[in-house]
Amino acid sequence: GQNIDQPTEMTATEGAIVQINCTYQTSGFNGLFWYQQHAGEAPTFLSYNVLDGLEEKGRFSSFLSRSKGYSYLLLKELQMKDSASYLCASSGRRDDKIIFGKGTRLHILP
Amino acid sequence: DVKVTQSSRYLVKRTGEKVFLECVQDMDHENMFWYRQDPGLGLRLIYFSYDVKMKEKGDIPEGYSVSREKKERFSLILESASTNQTSMYLCAIARALWGANVLTFGAGSRLTVL
Secondary structure (H helix, E strand, C coil), rough: CCCCEEECCCEEECCCCCEEEEEECCCCCCCCEEEECCCCCCCCCEEECCEEEEEECCCEEEECCCCCCEEEEEEEEECHHHCCEEEEEEECCCCCCCEECCCCEEEECC | CEEEEEEECCEECCCCCEEEHHHHHHHHCCCCEEEEEECCCEEEEEEEECCHHHHHCCCCCCCCCCEEEEEEEEECCCCCCCCCEEEEEEEEEEEEECCCEEEECCCCCEECCC
16 A cells, blocks of 8 residues: 655745655555645646655755655745645556645745 | 646535536546545545546545546546535646656636535
């Protein structure tokens, strides 16, 4: 089966850095995704990792350790618009179902 | 950019009614998904489909069925709606990027069952 855990809520300050952790257990692994979801909107794709290491994309970076079943999303230079839920998702073998964690609601304080 | 359209943003139905939620894509993507999203429970997979007339159960298929008669359309059916099916329903298509299925979601359909 598949199980994904991430913190329910986090709070950070505008301009700061925040790291959102995700642990996963899957039968057959084909990648770890991060999605962003603003209140009242649909999730949108942020990043994908299939190999160990850090993938950087502007202010957002995502890290994966396959041996530890662990990923994190790193957000730098936080802006108020980054207030959203961040969803960790895992994919099994290709074309298999994609399962989401419950999401981490990130609050940004001015 | 791919477009995923869900026919209704808001629906209010009564217990026992049959409910159809429609999802249409404008590209030729094979993989389509139906999720429901509830506070504290996150996104949960109901059904998905690899191709026309093909369907696979997700984690919570009970009380739901699906139909995929044409590649561009994936319908979620509640045969007899119940109050515990009040939820936000999200349809998604999968695009193959870097060897992975990246999801693009529709805007969602918020269903209230009275």
